[in-house]
Amino acid sequence: MDLLNHLPELLQVLFLAVLQGVTELFPVSSLGQSIIIPGLLGWGNLLTSETFLPILVMLHLGTATALLTFFWRDWVELITAFFKTAFAGRLDAHPQGKTIWLIIVGTIPVGLAGLLLNGPIKAIFFSSKWPVIPAAFLCLNGAILFVGEQLRRRSEPDVTDRYKQEQAFKRIPQLSFLQATLIGAAQTFALIPGISRSGIAMVAGMGARLSHAEAARFSFLLATPVILLAGLLEVPKLFDAPTSTLVIAIIGAVVAGIAAFLSVRFLTAYFEVGRLTPFAIFCLVEGLIAFLIFAPISLGVFSLPW
Amino acid sequence: MRGSTLSTILVVVGILCIAIAIYYIIPGFPHLFTFSDPNKSHPTHFIAFLAAGILALIGSRFARNAA
Numbered sequence: 042m043d044l045l046n047h048l049p050e051l052l053q054v055l056f057l058a059v060l061q062g063v064t065e066l067f068p069v070s071s072l073g074q075s076i077i078i079p080g081l082l083g084w085g086n087l088l089t090s091e092t093f094l095p096i097l098v099m100l101h102l103g104t105a106t107a108l109l110t111f112f113w114r115d116w117v118e119l120i121t122a123f124f125k126t127a128f129a130g131r132l133d134a135h136p137q138g139k140t141i142w143l144i145i146v147g148t149i150p151v152g153l154a155g156l157l158l159n160g161p162i163k164a165i166f167f168s169s170k171w172p173v174i175p176a177a178f179l180c181l182n183g184a185i186l187f188v189g190e191q192l193r194r195r196s197e198p199d200v201t202d203r204y205k206q207e208q209a210f211k212r213i214p215q216l217s218f219l220q221a222t223l224i225g226a227a228q229t230f231a232l233i234p235g236i237s238r239s240g241i242a243m244v245a246g247m248g249a250r251l252s253h254a255e256a257a258r259f260s261f262l263l264a265t266p267v268i269l270l271a272g273l274l275e276v277p278k279l280f281d282a283p284t285s286t287l288v289i290a291i292i293g294a295v296v297a298g299i300a301a302f303l304s305v306r307f308l309t310a311y312f313e314v315g316r317l318t319p320f321a322i323f324c325l326v327e328g329l330i331a332f333l334i335f336a337p338i339s340l341g342v343f344s345l346p347w
Numbered sequence: 348m349r350g351s352t353l354s355t356i357l358v359v360v361g362i363l364c365i366a367i368a369i370y371y372i373i374p375g376f377p378h379l380f381t382f383s384d385p386n387k388s389h390p391t392h393f394i395a396f397l398a399a400g401i402l403a404l405i406g407s408r409f410a411r412n413a414a
Contacts, residue, residue, distance in 0.1 A: 153395060274391055
């Protein structure tokens, strides 16, 4: 196969791979970005294109592989903890025993909601030609991050050192199972394009008094099985794809994986002392600009010149 | 909530999830919340509810041991 013959498609996929890899973990809604940015570039809605389905599946698998690679030591411990606690019937049978069950409990609401509600949500939010609704929900995502961060500031101890401020908050094993369920349930809102899964999980985690770093880590650990299983369930769609599409999809998966790995490395370091405010402002500004562009287009007032 | 009560609730939830899993795998009658042919069997739904059922039953052991 001559890749040069597929160069425009390859470049489009590479762009999408970087976009997917980065935005899946940054709290800026990868689903919303995957609709809004191709819409702005005049590519249409690639997420509903049959040609792009196998490529999107591979991009998600690439991202999940990056998360597994970054947290591989944690996952080895967590899987060991699962079997030890399940056979012993006691959470204290392994030091990570409670953490793995918090992750499982947090994954169940979003897993079942994804299975039962993904179809109708896609039918509602993917039906419009232009991404007005994801743009509006991206603004809402920005507002959620902003309010979550403002509420957190009020509960922080009155010291100037950010490390000391963050140390006043909980670590993952200190969560209750009810709190883990609520964090997992909050993630179901991310089925709506424009609402960030990692963002809303972080805000919910901070609402349960986790530190920023622990809320981000819990969000990434919750994301891994969800993204991996969602990707694996779509694998049969790869079987009918032509070889050229598969090769491009594999290249895209590698690029998405590298982008996701660098993103998770950056974010885990950033949230040691960093806040959600820059991401909130980004979502509010981008969502507002996209809404102002796409709303008149959807009404037929004007069209993009490209 | 007492551990024994929670354990009983989790056993009920577990059995319910396994029953729902069986409902989704048997073809020939309409399945709710499915978006391909509702009369076919739905292995994804089956696996998800079976996993949820098994996890609830394991959870009931934790609750019983903690009581």
